[in-house]
Amino acid sequence: MALRIEQRQHISNLIRLSEGHDIGLGTYREVIHRSWQRCVGEYQLDPGCPRPVRVLTQQALRDHQEPIDELLHVARAGVDQLYGQIAQLGYVLLLTDPRGITVDFRGQHDQALRQAGLYLGADWNERYAGTCAVGTCLHDGQAITCHHAEHFDATHISLTCTAAPITDPQGQMMAVLDISALQSPRSQDSQTFALALVNLYSRMIEDAYFLHRYRNCLILRFDTTRELVHFNGRGLIAMEEDGRIIAANGNGRALIEKHLLRWPSWSDDSSLKATQLFDAEIGDLLSILTSHEDQIRAFRVRANEITCFVTLVEPRGRHLASHEQKESPDPVPALDRLASDDPMMRRVIKLSRRLRNEDVSVLITGETGTGKEVLARALHDSGKRANGPFVAVNCAAIPESLIESELFGYLPGAFTGGQRKGMRGLIQQAHGGTLFLDEIGDMPLSLQTRLLRVLAEREVMPLGADTPVKVDIRVITATHRDMSELIRSGHFREDLYYRLNGAQLKLPALRERVDRQYVIRGVYDALLKERDQGIHLRADAMSALLTYDWPGNIRQLKNALSFALATAEGEEITLHDLPEECQCNRLPVTLSTRASTSTTPYASTMGQPKAQADGRDLLELLQRSAWNVSHVARQLGVSRPTIYRRMRRHGLVPPNQRQMT
Template sequence: MSIHTSGSCPSDLTAFVADHFPERNIRPDAPIVQSWYRSVMQHRLDPHGIGEKHVLTASELREHQRLHQDYLSIASQGVTGLAKRVVPAGFAVLLSDEHGVTLDTRLPLQYDVYTQAGLIVGACWDESTVGTNGIGTALASRQAMTIHHQEHFLVSNFRLSCSVAPIYDAQNILRGCLNATCLNSAGPKETQYLTLQLVVMYARMIENASFRQRYRDRMTLSVKSHDDISDLANEQLLALDEQGRIIGANHAAFVSYQQERQIDLLGSRIDQLLPASVDELLSQSNGGARSLNLRTLQGDAPVGVSLRIPALQPQTRPRTAPAGNSEHPDLQRLGGSDSRLQEGVRRLRKVLDKDIPILITGETGTGKEAFARAIHQASARARGPFVALNCAAIPESLIESELFGYRGGSFTGANKKGMKGKLELANGGTLFLDEIGDMPAHLQTRLLRVLAEREIFSLGAETPVPLDVQVVSATHQNLAQMIASKAFREDLFYRLNGMPLALPALRERSDRDVLIDSLLSRHGQFQLTAAARQRLLDHPWPGNIRQLSSCLRYAAALAEDGRIDVDCLPAELQHLSLNTEEPANISAGKLAGRLENDEARHLHAALREHRWNISAVADAFGVARSTLYRKMKKYGIVQPNELF
């Protein structure tokens, strides 16, 4: 039986519906029927099955959220924005990852009925698990849609009406989706149309915010059709490297150029899309001061083009900017006045431009990516691309194509033009392999061969591409232990570990006092009281510099007359310092006694106020989610999710 992917429902699928779902008095669209077909024939599910809830354990969820920390921190603003508009009307808002696992939720006040329906953090809504549903089917079909009542595969989910939109990153990789779900809505599917439009709009906002955050130090272009000037979903965003090549884009741009016009977007020069080079765009726009009206080279109607030049850089072509004028801190600044780091920086300068791979190790939040960027900026490759790949954030099934790329027609569903991998995109510049310890074993072998032979064979390619990159890797894991347990290749370790750079934890640095003043100065002129400074110096900082920076930003926001006292600091610094040495498994029955502590009572009240949304409470306190999890563990505070 052939399965069509577009157009009206063909007769063979109509027969399939009549045979398997005769009791459903609806005429579903083709994507719904195709999902039903997958649910029955591929996933072997029973529509009348119990539909057991698949929920991550607390430890699995914490690790899952840690791996998606950057995605969560940016997307949470869009989740909150959508929630303000639909939660009062009885909708639950959910954010999922690319596997259908819910990472964040906003629920109505009467949230019990929603949690009983499985609308909780940690729940898995993958189509292979629960059949046709909003999150799972939107991810499988890669399109925005509403799954209404009987369109769900499982009868137990008939009361749900879900409007969902996928979310893509700046490399056009699916990161997850945004979902607004209501229960027992009385109207037909058409009543959810405006809800779906809101969801799509906020999904695009999340994509665009992620794009701007990722390329905040790059020249970016905004391209809008004059006919769709107010349509956020159609705004195209492009990021350029110093040679005017496209290194990232939002999903609207990928749809416009790759899907509709069959143009391989990443790696293309901007003058292959618009009738102007980077220099001409800068000149005509007066350094980005005014918008331009241009026609695309594909002969479309005129479009409005706006340039954004990175802050702290002169209004000229980025490649001419002085090295010391970069938004990113340089090696000297990162080294601070800590003797251990200064020695590391001294050694780094000696190996620059000598084709020696660098391996950066250190706890989460110690600044591994900042050092990688600083190494790139200090090298002779500074005018080349800096390409980062987080080996822990990309599904194992996608890492190979992300790293090595593929040629057109190499497999079903592949882009006709193919796709360049990170290795090829980084040619002439620096490739940063973050969380290298999480790279799958079979790809470790391929990467080792590439580094040894200095050439890339993309999937489906007949000839290799020469490789000229500086490789910088980073991990928070103990690779020596992974090698001993056969989880990491020893020969790859020696290939990557040309020069090791171990970043000390913040609690181990001798220049904490100076670092506090340096980070605080980014927010203006503030004076720390002696008591507040001592709290900052004594804190163990499990989240390291990232956590300290967040804490100081929070304190600066609360300061009055430029003075930061203890009461301006997050709650965790106002009370007892963190101590996670107590037993982890404290029963919920002991919670009442534990809550005699002011800090525990304050934390529990905040969690209840935010309906156990960890991201919202972390934002309110100005701390990392990992910190909240440790404190919940300390006081035996158990999330309602863990009861399922």
């Protein structure tokens, strides 16, 4: 009786809407409001005359199944798996073609479901059935839940339906995945899990179809998380061996659109290359499977400088000759050991290889503690001056009253208090080798003129001398300061800056590097070697070190590990042996959400309240990990109770714990 009263009220409201009256649609979502307007205006559906369920004959159904037979074959495993998760909750599953005809179905074959249209062959096109999840999803091209009275047809208002589109590799609608139930809680929030599940499985089916369709092509699989790229890499790009892009899945197309501002119309002569998207050469992409043990490489995205982890799926039945025959560059140990697979460091090392045997002056920039002197020494050790001296001078550490005599030297009796026999300056001591001037931005202005003369004339005038001394040096400088600002403020000579900046190498901060684990392990092993110790670094300590933001960079990392080694009481370093700041300060977790209105994996959370963005980030991680809290805790480097506290804070409840009746 209550349902019939509600149906009559629903019909009355829609009749008033068709007559142009205001029925208080502010209580309904805009997407539902627009669909109702289409139903009464464009489709001329009569809300007072509910339409009977339309189910196609067997022959007509086969006519709809045949064009997407390949998709039905590929989707079968995903459809069965999803239904296995929802069957106990009273849901059925529908897979429709692009016209809204149910071409595959999972559920009980009973009369109530058939009468509601939850059946094989049922027509859920919006033009016939009115506002519903399948039909409105087909029209808008985005995932949607249509809950109870949001349906246009009064006979459907007891239903809850959630649908998501499945698109082909060119972005065209190919099918719709829907789960529906005859009975559900009144609150639409009860269907949040349904929307997440349908979104997840529609993407899985899309990707399975993509991999099947382009199984004879090279496929780049990428993600912003290294650990999941092999198994759940969200971006897929099919390409030829010359790098020309053939097709891409939804996340791949989103990446291309960021680069081109549009999705191109593909043709045989399309010239778009994968190297235009990633900061890489074609050889870098083709050699992914042999370049690293885990067969993953990190590349920067040219359009937005995000780091993506990329793996390569080879064509079935054959191996690429390209990357097997590709000659690796000659090893340069001094440079190669500075990094593993960080794109920014790879760029620095690549340029350093070219500069190592040149006498061009190099300026190294980067935050304090990023390893500027280590890079300078590696340049020296790997070049033609390796057998000469490497003289390092910290311009900020030498008192201003002594820096001139330290750099240029002096003759006997040049000034009171000097050595009786005089002293060769540091510049002269670097003859035949490399002079490294650290913190060059702190050099007094008065000495900058003299240094400029040294660089221009390649000679030095010691204090008290009448004749200059020729010097053969290569100059490498470093600073953490903004040299442009120093020049504008008059604290650094512009002409000297251009003498020093023959080439610039910019070191990334440790928190920006994707090879942090390699750096941590390298520093730790070096400390163990110095101490002749064999203490194990436990996983919880490593997780904390990976997620700390390291304002002091590698120098601070070395101090933290030294502290842990000095204070640890057992045979291993644990989380609690680290300095206190390393136990609580974490890098922000930057994840992407697959919102129903966008397929991009790089959707920004800027502009959202922080708590809302954090909640969505956590929900995304939980969904991608199949609600495995332990796995998520390991990814974030926190304990399981911490994850449970965050879940309670954001109201996140696993699907198997939700009350569905």
